[in-house]
Amino acid sequence: xxxxxxxxxxxxxxxxxxMPSGLSDIISVSxxxxxxxxxxxxxxxxxxxYLQVLExxxxxxxxxxxxxxxxxxxxxxxxFLNKSVTERSFRNWGISVFDFxxxxxxxxxxxxxxxxxxxxxxEQQTKRIQPFFDIHKSNTASQKDYKGKSLxxxxxxxxxxxxxxxxxxxxxxxxxxxxxxxxxxxxxxxFGSSPQVTEIINGFDQSGILSVTETQPxxxxxxxxxxxxxxxxxxxxxxxxx
Numbered sequence: 529x530x531x532x533x534x535x536x537x538x539x540x541x542x543x544x545x546x547m548p549s550g551l552s553d554i555i556s557v558s559x560x561x562x563x564x565x566x567x568x569x570x571x572x573x574x575x576x577x578y579l580q581v582l583e584x585x586x587x588x589x590x591x592x593x594x595x596x597x598x599x600x601x602x603x604x605x606x607x608f609l610n611k612s613v614t615e616r617s618f619r620n621w622g623i624s625v626f627d628f629x630x631x632x633x634x635x636x637x638x639x640x641x642x643x644x645x646x647x648x649x650x651e652q653q654t655k656r657i658q659p660f661f662d663i664h665k666s667n668t669a670s671q672k673d674y675k676g677k678s679l680x681x682x683x684x685x686x687x688x689x690x691x692x693x694x695x696x697x698x699x700x701x702x703x704x705x706x707x708x709x710x711x712x713x714x715x716x717x718x719f720g721s722s723p724q725v726t727e728i729i730n731g732f733d734q735s736g737i738l739s740v741t742e743t744q745p746x747x748x749x750x751x752x753x754x755x756x757x758x759x760x761x762x763x764x765x766x767x768x769x770x
Contacts, residue, residue: 530589531617533581533609533642535657536602538573567592568618570635574659578602581609581638583616606656609645617641635661636734672730676743678707679729683737695719699728709743 562568567584580596582589596602617638639646639661649657681703687693699719702708710729714722732738 529584529613529616530586531581531583531609531611531613532589532593532607533579534593534596534605534607535660536578536580536596536605538576538578539600539603561592565592568616570618572660577656577659579657579660581618583613583618586612606653608649608653608657609642640731640734672726672733674710674726674729674740677710678741678743679703679710679713679732680707680739680741681732681737682739685732685735685737696728703732703738707739707741707743711743 558571562584565584565588567582567588569581569583571578571580573579582592593607597605618634646657681700684700684704685696687696699713702713710725713719714725719725719728729738733740
């Protein structure tokens with residue numbers, strides 16, 4: 529199975545204005561064809577451009593992309609993602625139409641999975657895709673600093689969709705009982721380096737299952753001072769030792 533994502537411009541037709549006049553036809557044809565071809569995805573229109581994500585069998589996705597490339601309703605097509613995937617980000621059959629795609633949690637998941645590609649865009653590429661989602665916003669989220677913080681899980685993540693479920697399970701056990709210092713997690717080396725632990729914790733945070741608080745200073749153990757023994761005190765006094 530593969531995923532292809534692209535941005536294309538709508539041809540200029542009416543008084544030098546780009547209008548998505550063919551969008552309804554694209555949707556009606558896609559709804560029937562993509563169901564039969566087991567292709568899922570989304571399409572969005574903003575500021576004279578289409579953003580489309582296609583997921584499905586390799587042959588079917590490549591065949592559909594070839595048709596789109598020769599479709600006169602698209603021009604200046606930029607395929608920014610073309611890779612093999614093991615699971616779908618958009619599981620509903622057909623092509624769903626979204627205006628504000630960046631408001632969907634499913635799209636957040638898609639961005640997170642492909643953050644390496646998105647973060648590699650140059651200034652021109654970033655500007656072109658900016659109408660659909662803010663790359664810099666996702667970068668800020670991924671760079672969140674948990675140093676000096678204590679972490680506690682409010683719920684467990686879906687372990688069916690993680691690469692190392694046993695390690696994540698061990699981490700969840702630590703974070704479930706009581707707030708656990710992030711710095712201690714890193715220092716143990718049990719869950720990888722600081723960036724690796726941060727990436728895992730950030731995933732919990734973005735899923736809304738993490739509580740982050742300031743780390744409380746450890747209480748210094750109190751040294752109990754021994755009270756003088758009255759009997760020996762009396763003996764010392766009698767002997768003139770004090």
